[in-house]
Amino acid sequence: MGFVTTRKVRFEHCDPAGIVFYPRYFEMLNACIEDWFEDRLGHSFGAIHVEGGHAVPTARCEVRFTAPSRIGDPLALTLRARRLGRSSLDLSIDVASGAEPRLHADFTLVHVSQSSGRAVAWPEPLRAAIIRELEEEAPHGT
Amino acid sequence: MGFVTTRKVRFEHCDPAGIVFYPRYFEMLNACIEDWFEDRLGHSFGAIHVEGGHAVPTARCEVRFTAPSRIGDPLALTLRARRLGRSSLDLSIDVASGAEPRLHADFTLVHVSQSSGRAVAWPEPLRAAIIRELEEEAPHGT
Amino acid sequence: MGFVTTRKVRFEHCDPAGIVFYPRYFEMLNACIEDWFEDRLGHSFGAIHVEGGHAVPTARCEVRFTAPSRIGDPLALTLRARRLGRSSLDLSIDVASGAEPRLHADFTLVHVSQSSGRAVAWPEPLRAAIIRELEEEAPHGT
Amino acid sequence: MGFVTTRKVRFEHCDPAGIVFYPRYFEMLNACIEDWFEDRLGHSFGAIHVEGGHAVPTARCEVRFTAPSRIGDPLALTLRARRLGRSSLDLSIDVASGAEPRLHADFTLVHVSQSSGRAVAWPEPLRAAIIRELEEEAPHGT
Numbered sequence: 258m259g260f261v262t263t264r265k266v267r268f269e270h271c272d273p274a275g276i277v278f279y280p281r282y283f284e285m286l287n288a289c290i291e292d293w294f295e296d297r298l299g300h301s302f303g304a305i306h307v308e309g310g311h312a313v314p315t316a317r318c319e320v321r322f323t324a325p326s327r328i329g330d331p332l333a334l335t336l337r338a339r340r341l342g343r344s345s346l347d348l349s350i351d352v353a354s355g356a357e358p359r360l361h362a363d364f365t366l367v368h369v370s371q372s373s374g375r376a377v378a379w380p381e382p383l384r385a386a387i388i389r390e391l392e393e394e395a396p397h398g399t
Numbered sequence: 400m401g402f403v404t405t406r407k408v409r410f411e412h413c414d415p416a417g418i419v420f421y422p423r424y425f426e427m428l429n430a431c432i433e434d435w436f437e438d439r440l441g442h443s444f445g446a447i448h449v450e451g452g453h454a455v456p457t458a459r460c461e462v463r464f465t466a467p468s469r470i471g472d473p474l475a476l477t478l479r480a481r482r483l484g485r486s487s488l489d490l491s492i493d494v495a496s497g498a499e500p501r502l503h504a505d506f507t508l509v510h511v512s513q514s515s516g517r518a519v520a521w522p523e524p525l526r527a528a529i530i531r532e533l534e535e536e537a538p539h540g541t
Numbered sequence: 542m543g544f545v546t547t548r549k550v551r552f553e554h555c556d557p558a559g560i561v562f563y564p565r566y567f568e569m570l571n572a573c574i575e576d577w578f579e580d581r582l583g584h585s586f587g588a589i590h591v592e593g594g595h596a597v598p599t600a601r602c603e604v605r606f607t608a609p610s611r612i613g614d615p616l617a618l619t620l621r622a623r624r625l626g627r628s629s630l631d632l633s634i635d636v637a638s639g640a641e642p643r644l645h646a647d648f649t650l651v652h653v654s655q656s657s658g659r660a661v662a663w664p665e666p667l668r669a670a671i672i673r674e675l676e677e678e679a680p681h682g683t
Numbered sequence: 684m685g686f687v688t689t690r691k692v693r694f695e696h697c698d699p700a701g702i703v704f705y706p707r708y709f710e711m712l713n714a715c716i717e718d719w720f721e722d723r724l725g726h727s728f729g730a731i732h733v734e735g736g737h738a739v740p741t742a743r744c745e746v747r748f749t750a751p752s753r754i755g756d757p758l759a760l761t762l763r764a765r766r767l768g769r770s771s772l773d774l775s776i777d778v779a780s781g782a783e784p785r786l787h788a789d790f791t792l793v794h795v796s797q798s799s800g801r802a803v804a805w806p807e808p809l810r811a812a813i814i815r816e817l818e819e820e821a822p823h824g825t
Contacts, residue, residue, distance in 0.1 A: 268717055268728045269564070269710050271557045273612060274454040274513050275733060278553060280425035284695050287422060291694055302694045303755040307701060312416040319461040325516065328557060329729040371416050374467060410575055410586045411568050411706070413699045415754060417591060420695060426553050433552055444552045445613040449559060470699060471587040558738040558797050564713060567706035596700040603745040609800065655700050658751060 258394060259335040259351075260293045266330040276325040283318075286350055286362055289334040293348075298386040310371050316345070317365040323358050330354045338390040344368045344376040346387060400536060401477040401493075402435045408472040418467035425460075428492055428504055431476040435490075440528040452513050458487070459507040465500050472496045480532040486510045486518040488529060542678060543619040543635075544577045550614040560609040567602075570634055570646055573618040577632075582670040594655050600629070601649040607642050614638045622674040628652045628660040630671060684820060685761040685777075686719045692756040702751040709744075712776055712788055715760040719774075724812040736797050742771070743791040749784050756780045764816040770794045770802040772813060 264285055272278040294313075295301040305311050326332060332354050340347040346366045352359045370377050379387065406427055414420040436455075437443040447453050468474060474496055481489040488508045494501045512519050521529065548569055556562040578597075579585040589595050610616060616638055623631040630650045636643045654661050663671065690711055698704040720739075721727040731737050752758060758780055765773040772792045778785045796803050805813065 267714055268556060268732070269562060269713055272552060273448050273555045273557065273559045274456075275557045276454075276456070278429075279457050279460075280422055280429060280553070283422035283425055287420075287695055288693055301755055303753075306415050306694070307754060312418075314416075314418070314467065315421050315464060317461075317463050318421075319459075321459050322457060325456065327729075328733060329727055409572055410590070410698060411571055411704060414694060415697045415699065415701045417699045422695070429553055430551055443613060445611075448552070449612060469587075470591060471585060557732050558740075560738075560740070562713075563741050563744075564706055564709035567709055571704075571706060590699050596702075598700075598702070598751065599705050599748060601745075601747050602705075603743075605743050606741060609740065 259337040260289075260297050260390075262289050262292050262334045262336075264332045264334065266326050266328050266332060268328060270326075271328050276327055279320075279322065282320070282352070282360065285332070285334065285352075286364075289336055289350055290348070290364070290366070293336050297390060298383060300383050300386070306371070311377070312369050312371050313346075313366045314369060315364055316367045318362060320360055320362040322360045326352075326354060326359050332359065337394050338387060339363075339394075341379075341384070341387050341391060343378050346379075401479040402431075402439055402532075404431050404434050404476050404478075406474045406476065408468050408470050408474060410470060412468075413470050418469055421462075421464065424462070424494070424502065427474070427476065427494075428506075431478055431492055432490070432506070432508070435478050439532060440525060442525050442528070448513070453519070454511050454513050455488075455508045456511060457506055458509045460504060462502055462504040464502045468494075468496060468501050474501065479536050480529060481505075481536075483521075483526070483529050483533060485520050488521075543621040544573075544581050544674075546573050546576050546618050546620075548616045548618065550610050550612050550616060552612060554610075555612050560611055563604075563606065566604070566636070566644065569616070569618065569636075570648075573620055573634055574632070574648070574650070577620050581674060582667060584667050584670070590655070595661070596653050596655050597630075597650045598653060599648055600651045602646060604644055604646040606644045610636075610638060610643050616643065621678050622671060623647075623678075625663075625668070625671050625675060627662050630663075685763040686715075686723050686816075688715050688718050688760050688762075690758045690760065692752050692754050692758060694754060696752075697754050702753055705746075705748065708746070708778070708786065711758070711760065711778075712790075715762055715776055716774070716790070716792070719762050723816060724809060726809050726812070732797070737803070738795050738797050739772075739792045740795060741790055742793045744788060746786055746788040748786045752778075752780060752785050758785065763820050764813060765789075765820075767805075767810070767813050767817060769804050772805075 270277045270281040291302045332352055335351045338348050344367055348364050350362045367376050368379050412419045412423040433444045474494055477493045479491050481491055490506050492504045509518050510521050554561045554565040575586045616636055619635045621633050623633055632648050634646045651660050652663050696703045696707040717728045758778055761777045763775050765775055774790050776788045793802050794805050
């Protein structure tokens with residue numbers, strides 16, 4: 258379950274200690290969110306920002322780093338939608354290399370107008386697409 | 400109180416919405432921590448990593464973004480030490496532009512050996528320097 | 542002579558070989574150009590891009606790297622204006638640590654309209670400011 | 684002909700003018716070179732740097748930017764080996780989106796020892812692999 262993208266740790270991601278410099282993880286995490294919007298929700302960041310005049314800034318993030326990543330490591334990023342608000346969205350991303358977890362991240366995004374900077378409700382097609390993702394994550398109980 | 404560094408928001412930090420792309424904040428936050436280690440604790444990241452064979456990776460961070468920053472905004476980053484463990488350190492950084500808060504970040508760093516990847520106790524001079532910083536932050540008694 | 546800014550090589554700039562990862566130099570070079578526009582020409586990138594609707598993209602750059610830079614190295618970046626065209630500008634930046642050169646960069650920038658993407662002549666006050674800079678660099682011969 | 688990798692222009696690559704911020708191109712160019720070393724020469728940057736104690740820093744680069752790239756643009760990067768020296772290598776990378784060229788880059792890399800910082804001859808298997816690439820690029824004459 259979840260939306261999975263893969264990345265390989267590159268030279269450019271690593272610091273003098275030979276491990277991923279953690280700000281580089283945030284670029285990977287953001288790219289994963291960007292891909293999810295385009296591939297699963299059907300709304301690219303280009304369409305939202307450039308044509309739509311909106312933005313989806315991060316209001317909160319919390320990340321726990323459990324093991325370091327080294328150059329050449331293959332990484333799998335698994336995104337799951339968690340909770341939908343009027344203009345907000347909670348999601349999580351787990352990053353692992355093979356069976357070994359590397360980090361767990363929780364994000365809250367907000368849908369805002371670029372001109373006013375104010376939160377605005379998710380437009381209906383985007384809301385419906387997010388709900389489909391949430392339902393896919395939900396436990397399919399008895 | 401706290402250790403203050405300043406930055407100006409540059410072109411390179413901003414995204415197509417004209418505001419700081421949040422992974423760039425993590426580079427600023429890391430640079431603030433790096434300056435604090437060198438200027439206030441007397442141990443540069445160069446000495447810790449290159450000569451010392453240790454590292455101080457981030458084990459956890461939580462950031463709340465309260466208002467966007469735009470190109471040209473002057474930013475003040477205020478770092479405060481919060482809690483010292485055997486091999487860990489909690490600290491917070493508040494970023495503001497003038498009177499307006501932009502974000503609040505909480506970090507847990509861990510002192511590790513680069514070769515084993517294991518947590519190792521802070522060496523005594525570094526521990527003593529961190530304690531001095533904690534005492535400066537502490538409320539001065541009754 | 543020239544416009545000088547200083548930087549210290551940080552952890553974030555360095556790669557697993559312990560030296561500056563060269564794409565990070567381009568951020569430093571761009572920041573130097575941005576400072577020069579604001580401090581010496583009196584036109585900030587914010588004013589040019591956000592209010593003015595123009596941009597000054599790089600049309601060409603050529604960089605020769607003569608020695609590596611390591612964490613903690615103090616760097617001085619010296620920018621000199623070289624040649625002014627109707628809508629273009631050639632400039633060079635020398636980066637050194639103390640007496641040791643680290644790189645020499647030549648840039649050609651172009652002043653364009655953001656909406657059309659086309660080159661447009663430098664506006665008069667900006668042109669006059671660039672000419673003052675060029676005259677300062679010129680050899681004051683007999 | 685040449686070694687082709689593809690990239691999509693992302694939010695993280697773009698500046699407030701909505702186009703790729705050129706230092707981000709250098710990360711793409713470097714990743715293309717890194718992939719070529721691993722996929723075509725059979726020597727990963729991880730093996731060269733971490734196990735081998737060598738590095739392949741850039742001694743010179745020259746880039747001509749012919750058209751801007753915008754968010755969502757698909758990019759193809761085509762790398763061609765050009766000239767092999769005892770410890771150096773010239774290569775070029777063309778970046779295009781569909782039929783439209785975006786930039787042309789020429790690089791000179793040098794194979795050095797990390798400990799001494801000095802140029803050292805390419806080891807035989809790497810030299811042989813580069814020669815195979817050069818022959819593939821060569822015009823197959825009469």
